[in-house]
Amino acid sequence: MKKTFQWIRILVLLLILILAIVFSASFGSAEMSMLDSIKILFGKIPILGNFIDTSNISTTYEIIVWKVRLPRILLAALVGAVLAMVGTAFQGVFRNSLADPHILGVSAGAALGATVAMLFGISVNIMGLGSIGLFAFLGALLTAFLVYSVAKIGGDVSTTNMLLTGTAMSTMLSAIISLLMTFNNDQISKIYMWTMGSFSSATWEKVWFILIVGGIGSILLYSFSGKLNIMMLGEEDAKSLGIDTDKTRRNIIIIASLLVAAAVSVSGVIGFVGLIIPHMVRMFVGSNNKAVMPYAFIIGAIFLLACDTIARTVAAPTEIAVGIITSIFGAPYFIMLVLARRKS
């Protein structure tokens, strides 16, 4: 009985996500009706599309929706899902409610990689990432590796050491970015926009990239949810239940770091989503990661998609960095939730 109830809730959330996608697709500088955007979106679906008449919609609109808006919408949704997922995993594995996807310095590494690519005008394109994305991805991986290696010195990896090393590394890398910005005045706004996060350069290639990496990674993280639950009760307690805690922790951290690297390299450093969405979900479903992870995935997608829609429309044609929106709208909402909880 309880299980079916959960499935219904997940289905409802998925429906909201689809509605949000359709709604967002009809928003933007080229005004079009919601009905038209629905027709364009569903007209592309095989079989079902045959019954939908899109002949009276101008092809410009079709191109706008299909080539510009939809990739951006899907990219925002997927990045939101991945960040919320990683936040859940990190908060569990570090037993720290302030942990977010950027806590290990991986994102600062990505930002430095992106900055270097921008300043030196490097131009390559692998896996649809483009040079900035690629350098961001490499910077993220390199940082993750460095932080892990330092934390490993002198025996088993301690999570406290990892958090401290990650925080220190993050501060140092951010300082290097600021230093580079100081000497390259002309590029400041471009670098700044990137570090605040934006989906304005979304392409279908990026969507596929994050769909594959994020999809596989999220499924793998979910497969650790049972073990992660047990580890949240205590280290030796988990060992006594047969869990190789060091190995499990290492695997979770590696997968999560890869996910962050992928997300940041297509979107920049977007704060708040990965920190707050897991907490929000836990308020309703408790700490069980088997429930928290799927909910966080879908709600993270809806949340970031909504924020990006606001970011690109509210002050059009000026783009607002999506990281600004997530915090300005997300923080008060979250504080309200906390207060409402306290009252009841």
Next chain:
Amino acid sequence: MKSLNKITIKNLSWQNEKKKILDNIDTVLEEGKIYGILGPNGAGKTSLVRSILGFVKGYEGSILYDQTNLKNIKREELAKLISFLPQNVFSDVDFTAYDVVAMGREPHRKRFKPLDDVDKAIINEAMEFTDCVVFKDKSISKLSGGELQRVMIARTVAQDTPWVVLDEPVASLDIKHQMDLVLLLNRLKKEKKKTIILILHDINLASKLCDCILLLKDGKLAASGEAKRLLNKENLNKIFGVDFLKIETKEEGEYILPRITL
């Protein structure tokens, strides 16, 4: 349930960075009994049970589970032989009591495989055994110390191991809950045929509940043997450095109390 006849500890010594914690401990633990480990703070009680559970690395000597060296037993296999109730768990997490008891099935479960009907029957039975069905959907963060203890014991029952280790299970409970726990542990031995190793501070509880006692001091096994014989004034005075009184009662036998002089 798997079987494990005995655990043999041979010349077990262990030291951490600063000092020697366990000093040449030699003993055999046999199935079907309740073992109580007593001794002053810092005597090595927790280190001894942590060694038996395979948490301690770099010790000298050997620990054998029947004929197999502990070092050659994988964690997953060990978790089917011996379960553990730590002194504290992080109970600030929002898991339901049922979820926590269900964790006891982890060693028996394949990855990606959800709980099946057999698992669920075992979990329900375990929760009935320790009388915690009424709060099965309650978050463990909202349970009292006694309730949490019952949930944790239900988890070891669900884990279905022949041996159970408990680190100071009565320490944080009020007297009523202490008595309930002692009854529960005794039922665990009688009805579930479990071998129990527990660390205790209460001498009279130990003497009523345990079959065998291990007395530790300064990392050494100072004495071991049948509880009633071992827990006398002289031995206790030697171990704890405190004078004891023996009180004879007609109905309940002997009680031993520390002498309080102001």
